[in-house]
Amino acid sequence: MKYTEFVSIDCGASSSDTDENSLTWVGDDLYVQSGKSHVVESPSQVSRVLTTLRAFPDHKKNCYSIKADKGDLVLVRTSFFYGNYDKKSSPPTFNLQFDGNHWEKVVIPATDKVLLFEVIYTVKGSSISVCVARTQANQIPFISAIEMRSLNASMYHHVNSNNPLFMIKRIGYGVNKTVRFPDDRYDRIWAPGILVGDFIEKIQSNSPLMASFDVEDNPPRSVLQSAGVATANLSIPLTLIFSDFPNVEVPVYINGYFSEVSHLNLTEKRSFDLYINYERSYGPITPPYNRALQLLITNITASSSTAFSLLATNDSTLAPLMNAIEVFRVGNELTEGTNVKDVDVLTLLQKSFTDQLQEWSGDPCLPAPFSWDWVACNSDARPRITALYLNGLGLSGILPDFSSMDALELIDLRSNNFTQEIPGFLGSFPKLKEFISGNSGIDHLPLENSSKNSVPSSRDQQMSIVAMLLLYAAVFLFNAKWIAFGIPDGVSKKALETPPDTS
DSSP states (O other): OOOEEEEEETTTSSSEEETSSSOOOESSSSTSSSSEEEEEETTTTTTTTGGGGEESSSEEEEEEEEETTOEEEEEEEEEEETTTTTTTTTOEEEEEEETTEEEEEEEOTTTTTTTEEEEEEESSSEEEEEEEEEEEOOOOOOOOOOEEEEOOOTTTSSSTTTEEEEEEEETTTSSSSBBOTTTTTTTTOBEEOOOSSSSSEEESSSSOOOOOOOOOTTTOOOHSSSSEEESTTSSOEEEEEESSSSOEEEEEEEEHHHHHHHSSOTTTOOOOOEETEEEEEEEEEEEEEEOOOEEEEEEEEEETTTOOEEEEEEEEEEHHHEEEEEEEEEEOOOOSSSOHHHHHHHHHHHHTTTHHHHTTEEEEEHHHHHHHHTEEOOOOSOOOEEEEETOOOEEEOOOOOTTTTOOOOOOESSSSOSSSOOOOGGGGTTTTOOOESSSSSOOOOOOOSSSSGGOOOOOHHHHHHHHHHHHHHHHHHHHHHHHHHOTTOOOOHHHSSSSSOOO
C-alpha cells in the first residue's frame, strides 16, 4: 500500500486548512493521543499554521505516529514557534526524536522566533514517529507543525541508506524569496542565500526554459535559472558561508548545483575550482548553459571554521557563480528499534486497555533513557523490555498473554482490577525476579516451572522479613544474657557473636 506522498500536520489544530502554497494542512487528532492544544498570538509575518501548538506536560516522551511504507525515502520537517503561549516568557529546552533516534536538542532562542528542523532517511518500519522528550523537570516540550514528504528512491543515494541526513542549509543563491512547493515538487524549502566576494550580484538566466533537467536530486528549475556571481577581480574567491555548521567536526554531505545563466560567446569562458580550507578539492567546474551540473561532496568532515570557496581557473575569463547548494550533517546509523517481539506484545496490551495505554506511541525504549513511562529496558542494541510497571493504571478486564516477553525481570500489577482466573502464563518467565500483584483478580504468581521460577508473593515476602527479624532479636537476647552473667567456660565470644545459619 502506498500512503499519501504529502502529510502536513497543524499541531494543536482541530480542522483542515489550505495555505498560500496550496498545501492542505490537517489537525493532529489522528496522529497523537496525548498533550494539550494551545492557541498562539503570533505576529502577522508568521504562517497561520504556527498559530496553534500542542504542549506535553505529562509524560517524559510524547510521539506522533504517521503511516509510511517500509523502505520509503522520506523528508520529515518539524517547526516550533513558542509565541509565549503560556504567558511565562520562558521558551523551553527539550529533545526532538524520530523513530527511536535522537534528532536535535531544541533550544528556542526567543518568543518570536521560528525553529525548523529537517531529516531525510529511509523508513525501517510501517510508520514513522516524531517525538518530543522532556530534559528538564520544569520545562514543557511542544511542537507546532510536522511535515512528511515522500522522495524519489534514487535521490540522495550517495550516502548509506542506514544513515540519516540532517539538513543544515538549503540555499538558492540567485533567488530573492523562499522557493518551495509547487516550484519544488518535493516541497523542499530553498532560502535566499548570501555569497561573500567582490561586488556580488544576482543574475537570471536569459533562457526562458532549461532544455535538460537530468540531475539526480531534482532541484527546482527556479533555483537553477538564477545565480549569485562575483563581477570583479578574478583572483578574488567566491566564499560560501555556513555559519550554521556545528563548532566541532562532523561528517557532511554537500550537493552543489551549477548552471550557466548567460549565453557565452566564443571568447568567454567560465571555469573555476572548489577549495576546501584553501586546498583545491574539486574542479575544474564549467557550468553548462541551459542544463544543470550537480557536484557531490561526500566523505568529508567540516565545522563552522571550515572554509569553502570558488576560485577562477587561469584560463577563465569570467568569475565563478553558484546557483544552489544543499548541506547535510550525516547522522549515526539508524536504530533497528526495540525487539519486535516485545513491541508486538506492548501493542497487544494497548489494544486490550485502550483507555489507559493508547496514548503512548513511538519506540518504547529508544533513544535511551527516554523509554515509555510504564516499561524499563536493557541496553542491548535492540533493547528488550525488562520490567512492566502496570501498577496504578486502573486496568480492568482480562490480562492478555504476554509470555513472549521472556526478558522480563519485574512485573508490577498493583492497584488494578483484573477479573479472570489467575493466568497460567504468569509463572513461565525464565528471568523473572520480582512479581507484585496486589489487585483483586490476581493474588499471587502461579508457578509452572521448577524453583528457578519461584518468586514469592508480596505477602510471603513480608512474612519472611518478619520471621528473620524475630530470629535476630532472639539471638541478640541470647547474647545479652551471657554478657550479663559471664561467658561460660569453653564458649568463645566469636561463636556467640556469629548469628546462626538461616539458610
